Amino acid sequence: MEDYKFLFKVVLIGEAGVGKTCLVRRFCQGVYPIGQAATIGVDFMIKNMEIKGERIKLQIWDTAGQERFRTITQSYYRSANAIIIVYDISNQPSFDRLPEWLRELRQHINDRVTLILVGNKSDLTESREIPYHIGELFAQRHNMRFIETSAKESANVEQIFTELTETLLKQA
Ligand code: GDP
Ligand code: MG
Numbered sequence: 001m002e003d004y005k006f007l008f009k010v011v012l013i014g015e016a017g018v019g020k021t022c023l024v025r026r027f028c029q030g031v032y033p034i035g036q037a038a039t040i041g042v043d044f045m046i047k048n049m050e051i052k053g054e055r056i057k058l059q060i061w062d063t064a065g066q067e068r069f070r071t072i073t074q075s076y077y078r079s080a081n082a083i084i085i086v087y088d089i090s091n092q093p094s095f096d097r098l099p100e101w102l103r104e105l106r107q108h109i110n111d112r113v114t115l116i117l118v119g120n121k122s123d124l125t126e127s128r129e130i131p132y133h134i135g136e137l138f139a140q141r142h143n144m145r146f147i148e149t150s151a152k153e154s155a156n157v158e159q160i161f162t163e164l165t166e167t168l169l170k171q172a
Helices: 020-029 092-096 098-106 132-141 157-171
Strands: 006-013 044-051 054-061 082-088 114-120 145-148
Touching: 006 020, 006 157, 020 044, 020 054, 020 082, 020 114, 020 157, 044 157, 054 157, 082 092, 082 098, 082 157, 092 098, 092 132, 114 132, 114 157, 132 145, 145 157
Parallel strands: 006 054, 006 082, 082 114, 114 145
Antiparallel strands: 044 054
């Protein structure tokens, strides 16, 4: 017998170096990889959640380096329930590439997929390049939720996945 009622597939995209793997490791394993970060080496990680008395299994897909080569394929997005688009608040190019990521996404997904925009590395206040409200505005314009996180300081990481799962539950 299955020990969960819902299975949701969540995928992370965004430029290399923005902290996707660290976010997944922080959420799934409770660690922040020190030094050499962080090729998971598997396609996905599993996290069991319980929200409002429902047991949910999240299957979380990390791109594991493919983003460098732009070889992310249809199969990666297939059957995604939610997509987390990550940029680095201290890195303008990672933000400037968002429209391109969205364009690519839209070729592969339908309108019902839940999108959430994440500005990671919120701990880097000194070297911030993208103000909070600019990220928020971009998300609003493209019909996405928005959240700033720090995988390093474990700020808002749980919230990404909790909010997202709550949204998916409402649609289920
Ligand atoms: P990915 O290529 O998107 O998977 O990015 P990684 O998770 O491998 O992280 C890239 C680099 O950013 C690593 O050196 C991490 O230590 C660093 N990093 C990731 N998350 C954070 C964060 O929240 N704050 C800070 N300051 N650095 C981070
Ligand atoms: Mg990675």
